Amino acid sequence: MEINAMVQEINRLKKEKNAVILAHNYQIPEVQDIADIVGDSLKLSEEAAKTDADIIVFCGVHFMAESAKILSPEKKVLLPAIDAGCPMADMVTAEKLSAYKAENPDAQICVYVNSSAEVKAEADICCTSSNALKVVESLESNKILFAPDKNLGSYINSQLKDKQMELWNGFCITHERVREEEIKLVKEKKAGVQVVVHPECNPLVVQHADFVGSTSQILSYIKNSTDKEFIIGTEMGILHTLRKENLYKKFTLLSPALICYNMKKTSLEDVLHVLKTEENEIKVDETIRQKAYKSLKRMLEVTEG
């Protein structure tokens, strides 16, 4: 089907079925453009929970659609590319976390939202890359395990004054690919141009950055800056929003390796297919959902309170 016809049919079905389409900042441009809301995973789930849509089409990876289901159990959540997973989320399992808890009964566990519903259910609290510091500071215990992203955990540890967290050995395979030599070289060649990176990058890279932040923090930092050129150290999909929001600013990707193949699995055809058939529904066991909801809710209370 030709692209305009496909877009029209998606919009028609969306209206007919009272659906909302959410797309993560790392999705391909065509998918971002068809979405009602584009953003990071948590913003998307929170926004979805606020709408009166019956169906959520989540253009992202599996754990994101699960988070939407955890926050909106009464809605039907569809994941257009059912094999779009997150290798980092898979680096921690509920069984391993539960074994850790048995050995460390005094520890509190903070898990990054990039994790499965079962893992969230084992945690005391969740966090995002935007609110991780605030969330960790709110924990009473001095013994904290942070999972699964050791890079984000290490960035938070560098800002903590009176405690240090134990870090799970997980990482984002996309951001981890950026090498220290790449950022050193670009800073040498483009002296004076700010390099902004995501805290999922390795600490060796992060230490050279001019600004470190989540996708939403990067977007707002650049929008509010008077600088005209930036080097971007996060997944390439964000360039689409950056260019749309900042017509006269120039952006270069820090490394050609900054592409998440799972985030690129969703096509317009997939979106149309799930809207038509309502296949690829994401379900979460109700006991797990309630426990995972507690960890997410506790995070929301810390950040909104």
Ligand code: SF4
């Ligand atoms: S960019 Fe990294 S954390 Fe995000 S989905 Fe891809 S592998 Fe997972």
